[in-house]
Amino acid sequence: MSASDEIEPGYVHHQHRDAYLKRLRRIEGQARGLQRMVEEEQYCIDILTQISAMTKALQSVALGLLDEHLAHCVVEAAKTGGPEGEEKLKEAADAIARLVRS
Secondary structure, eight states: OOGGGOOOTTSOOHHHHHHHHHHHHHHHHHHHHHHHHHHTTOOHHHHHHHHHHHHHHHHHHHHHHHHHIIIIIIHHHHHHOHHHHHHHHHHHHHHHHHHHHO
16 A cells, blocks of 8 residues: 555545545435425325435445445554554444444
């Protein structure tokens, strides 16, 4: 890995940041669309279908961020060992638990 490819632990890698932002902007548009659907009193099932699509899109972003966290932050902390490694592992486990509950 070259110096330009190194990842600052705890931060989204610049190569992925733009993709996450693009997806989040699309999700933001979906949220505005949902608001319009409710304002226009559209059919409930259609609204629920759009909510489901938006939920899946958010879950996709969350899983990508989790994967990045595990691959970089947790791995680096585990290499150094000690309390920081245990803390990063607990953070990841807690994040996974929150995702599974949602």
